Amino acid sequence: xxxxxWKGPFVDGYLFKKVEQVRGSGRNEIIKTWSRRSTIIxxxxxxxxxxxxxxxxxxxxxxxxxxxxxxxxxxxTRVFYGHAADKRAKRA
Numbered sequence: 001x002x003x004x005x006w007k008g009p010f011v012d013g014y015l016f017k018k019v020e021q022v023r024g025s026g027r028n029e030i031i032k033t034w035s036r037r038s039t040i041i042x043x044x045x046x047x048x049x050x051x052x053x054x055x056x057x058x059x060x061x062x063x064x065x066x067x068x069x070x071x072x073x074x075x076x077t078r079v080f081y082g083h084a085a086d087k088r089a090k091r092a
Contacts, residue, residue, distance in 0.1 A: 009039035009068070019043060032057055036072030051075035 012035040032050040050057030051071045058075040
């Protein structure tokens with residue numbers, strides 16, 4: 001079920017503070033975050049976030065099309081190497 005509209009989008013408080021610090025400094029540095037559940041809001045557009053996928057930080061440059069989505073959608077946690085049966089079929 002989706003989040004109620006009257007509550008607004010969810011963003012972790014510490015993440016919002018980090019964004020304000022980077023905007024104030026004027027430097028374009030990667031903001032590391034473990035908060036895959038946070039929603040992307042218009043204040044994040046143009047910034048680069050390092051979203052943790054359980055192993056490493058995946059750089060995500062936020063664009064206008066991403067508003068309303070979650071950070072976790074842009075940092076996959078699983079790596080698909082293909083099916084074993086397909087590899088055997090290609091060899092033969």
